[in-house]
Amino acid sequence: MMRRAAEINSLHGIPVAAGAPAISHLLFADDSILFTKARLEEADVIRYILNRYEKASGQLVNIDKTTMSFSKGIPLECRDNLARRLGFVVVDEQQASLETLNGTGEPLGSSGGFMDAPLGHNPSYIWRGIVEARKAIQGGLRRRIGDGLTTRVWHDAWLPVTQTGRVISPLVAGYEDLRVADLLVGGNGSWNEELITSLFLPFERERISNIRVSSNRPPDTWAWCGEKDGVFTVKSAYRFLAANGDAEGLKPKNGGNGGRLKRAGDKGWTPPPREFVRVNVDAGVKEGEGVGMGLVCRDEMGRVLWGSSVVQGQSWDPQVAEAAAVLEGIKEAIRFGHKKVILESGCLTVIDALKRKAVGRSIFSLVIDDILALCTSFNSISWSFVSRANNCVAHELAHPVPRVASSFVGSEELPPSVNNAVRFDLSIIQ
Known part of the structure; x- marks a missing residue:
């Protein structure tokens, strides 16, 4: 339900980098962390989801043990209104501030912000959870190529079907600042095979040539490689960590099918209606x-x-x-x-x-x-x-x-x- 609410923009999570997938929730073995904008409309969505969960599972949310915290820029009146709407206790989680990021003073998504912020000597529970999730995010983010203008060939993770997504071919002098757009021919979405052959190892040539480029050439963006649609989910993050032997402490909650599809009824081939x-x-x-x-x-x-x-x-x-x-x-x-x-x-x-x-x-x-x-x-x-x-x-x-x-x-x-x-x-x- 959280994921669906985020998909239709009823909830807005936190993006981990500029243009990267947003995180709306983290689910641990015994606790959950939800991220939203400080709006009454989103508080109502949270309350609706929790009510649906209680009715479906038979379990009740312990309001006395449920807390909420805000980033520094949220006015006191807004905090009070949200706390009354949800009925949660407000706590001071300075290190969990989504604006200061553990005191770095850098906004989320800025260079050297979320991905490089240290755990600190006495981290809050929320900040510890975010840093733990960062392990999965760092390894699973890939650049989805649209026009190739903002993806750096030698520095960004953009190659599919490789462990790190990064190019390992030796850097050729004079091509240090090469963008993926420089590997494309004109506006038809085809690759410059001659240039690719001269710059990359054989297996990377094949990987690049197999990337399908849209003729509409949308901007490049970050995508999560753990899901077919490129959207981050907690379950796929757990699978990613488990595959890399680092899933202790993260456990998916029961319930739901993770968006997987059930086979529909087999209607067979039938003629279309008239005029179709x-x-x-x-x-x-x-x-x-x-x-x-x-x-x-x-x-x-x-x-x-x-x-x-x-x-x-x-x-x-x-x-x-x-x-x-x-x-x-x-x-x-x-x-x-x-x-x-x-x-x-x-x-x-x-x-x-x-x-x-x-x-x-x-x-x-x-x-x-x-x-x-x-x-x-x-x-x-x-x-x-x-x-x-x-x-x-x-x-x-x-x-x-x-x-x-x-x-x-x-x-x-x-x-x-x-x-x-x-x-x-x-x-x-x-």
Whole structure:
């Protein structure tokens, strides 16, 4: 509930660096710390969440042992109003001040502030908890590349699928201040392969080439590598610490499924309503061969209007590949002038993200943003999950043999395996 409230901006946590994910809560074995702005509206949200928790769990919050503290700039009248609204005891937690950060006098997110502030000789309980959480945050933050203008090649953690995210290739003289934007070609979101080859070790060349860059080129931002959407969660921080042998003292609370999705009912492939088209997409990642994406569009009679096999040399994360397949399907639907579209994918995570218009900081979220930005081209667009068994046509197109790109209009040029899948779907609906 805390995470959901933060997602819809009902609560505002503390960002750990400029542009970095905000922390709205820390959950320990026996205690919890909540972070919000000093506003009555957010106090009401906290009270609502605690009431819901009490009703759902049967456990009561011990008000006598619940305390609250404020940063130095909060007026006394505001403190009193918030304390009365929540019924908590106000304590003086000078070291927990979100403005002074243990007496450093530096605001949160400034250079040398939160990440470098020492524990101190007599730290408060809150400050000790924040510093403990910092261990996970430092290791799990990565730069999500948008336009590449603010990410430093040799200094920032921006490489995916590496332990530290930092470049280890030897620094080449004259490139000390290189930005990721300098590795991109023009505005088309492609990498300068010649420059990359001259600067980086082979395995880092591959990592860089596989980073998908949005054609919209949004600003770079910090993302949390422990979650697909790049948003920090306490549970993922615990998993991160556990994987690195440093999880003592941090334990996730019971309850909830961490935002994980339950499989929806399998409706099977069905024709769209009249005047609509149904676009099915699928993606497959094969090591050493990159990504294959299959797209097919059919009308209310089940007739194939168009389709294609798209082959990319990059090796993306499977969910990024599935989202990219949806993006390609949307682009083709626009190109063919469709106005009422039902899009089906076998990736429930992608469909859920599109239905929720999910906001995140990861490469996956960037693709979701690109998809949603194109939806204004339609009079009607909806998203639907379909099992692989009922997504056979798109699946066959995503795994062509031989592995080459192709496209077609109508059903006359369908490959035999694809044609068989189309005929099977028709036999079911007739």
